[in-house]
Amino acid sequence: MKVKIYPDFIQHNEVTIPPSKSFAHRAIICASLSEGVSKLEHIDYSEDILATINAVKVLGAKVEMYDTYLYIQGVTSIKPIGNTVEVNESGSTLRFMIPIFALAGFPIRFVGKPRLFQRPLYPYNPFIHIEYHENEIVVCGYKSFNDIQLDGNVSSQFISGFLFALPFMNQDTFIEINPPFESKSYVAMTMDVLNRFQVEIQYVNEHCILVKGNQRYRATKMKIEGDYSQLAFFATLGLLNDDMKVKGVSHTTLQGDRAFLDIIQRMNGQYQVIEDGYLFCKSHLKSCDIDLANCPDLGPILMVLASKAEGATTIYNAGRLRIKESDRIFAMEEELKKLYVDIESDESTIYIRGSFQYNGDCILDSHNDHRVVMALSILATTLNKPVMIEHAEAIKKSYPSFFDDLKALGISIEIYT
Known part of the structure; x- marks a missing residue:
């Protein structure tokens, strides 16, 4: 065009x-992981948001889409109904969903446009088994680790990705962020949305976050801001x-x-x-x-x-x-x-x-x-x-x-x- x-x-x-694409990604993911049915209002179906909707459907969430709002029936455990996730060119979808699908118990393929896989994913490598192929990756589960350490100047999306997944772990996890901690506001946004779905995340200090294990997401109603x-x-x-x-x-x-x-x-x-x-x-x-x-x-x-x-x-x-x-x-x-x-x-x-x-x-x-x-x-x-x-x-x-x-x-x- x-x-x-x-x-x-x-x-x-x-x-x-x-509506804010950043808020919408986070709300859709949290709703898909929640007990019950969530209603998300003020939704705009851009290609990136459609990619996240597609991903949560593979998780097993049921999504009903209307002109400006949607209903999501969430899942309470990570048991995907498929093994391939099409993420188009959405970096947010890919980075947010990798730690979640790593809990699946079997390999999950992520496919998308070539440029997407030229963008960094290496911060996940010490913690998640990822196979890299041309225009796709395969996520094969978690490696053994106690706590997580990430550089704060690559992308806050890696921190947010773990924040979505770690509440499903059996143990508490500390995420330590090596300074400089850039785009901290996006992590605050993730924590705000998680809190609306009754998931507790807390700062231990300005560079350390505690994520408690064995938590449950709870469905809610949320309007996405501009x-x-x-x-x-x-x-x-x-x-x-x-x-x-x-x-x-x-x-x-x-x-x-x-x-x-x-x-x-x-x-x-x-x-x-x-x-x-x-x-x-x-x-x-x-x-x-x-x-x-x-x-x-x-x-x-x-x-x-x-x-x-x-x-x-x-x-x-x-x-x-x-x-x-x-x-x-x-x-x-x-x-x-x-x-x-x-x-x-x-x-x-x-x-x-x-x-x-x-x-x-x-x-x-x-x-x-x-x-x-x-x-x-x-x-x-x-x-x-x-x-x-x-x-x-x-x-x-x-x-x-x-x-x-x-x-x-x-x-x-x-x-x-």
Whole structure:
């Protein structure tokens, strides 16, 4: 799919953000492991969420899907009804489900798109028997261990994966996290969702978590809150294009991507708190240094903001962007240079000197990455001439209605399939 986006001003200035993919993954998994039937409200069926739904069905959970909500009848023991799990390109699904399926008692195949298996899984190797093959892995059960030690700067998803599975163990387990402990907010989110399903997890100290064994998940009703990583795209539209009300998010969220609000404040971005969201106002942005350690998903859209800010911006601790759906540093640098953005990078740091005017009139590529598509699309509305973005279907991974929502605001978009 290709999209042609024309420079345009917002005609309608309000959008409601879709549900948090991070919360939805966690809630679906917890519901699938619970006694009883859970109801999860405010669900958006992106490709990643469908991958997690598929995985819990293999666990034996029964899922009834409706337009914006679903019911899940959970399982009380890990006895999968199949031996193959299709995870498409969802890193969250794969990393969260490996420790759970390792309890199955027989080998489980995980299959998906090639790029997914280029992303790190090695933190599981000391604890779980995993066979690595081309475009698939086979999980063969747990190795013998007492406690778990993980590096805190690879991905918090490995910590969360164990948090889901260890309550089924017969013994208590300590998870020790070697500093630096990055993306700690995502672990807090996992613990919050587990608590809603009556699973007890507690910190012993800031780098050690105790997971008690022989626990039972209990079904509950939960509404998934709006996604701050998606808020960032439309907030940026408001800051660069015209004032924008972004609604459907919690002001008290645990989502790490809420850091976007602090970052734009430091960039002179103006916003107001309103009921159910925020009003983002067109602003004269200024450069600042940005630490991406705890909010890597914001990387692409922050590069867009930096390209339109006065002065030189440095984005550091960004190395994990290189192991996402694409190498996001390379992808964004390559595409922004087509627009003559002054951008350079090394392994984990990005340097951008902003300008207020870019021409457009070129063909950009998504690198098959949903966040790259959306970031470039927002920037496209501010250019002097239209651009074409190729492989724009990547949005289906997290936000299938993104272009519909953008068009509803009055942005001129042509879609070619």
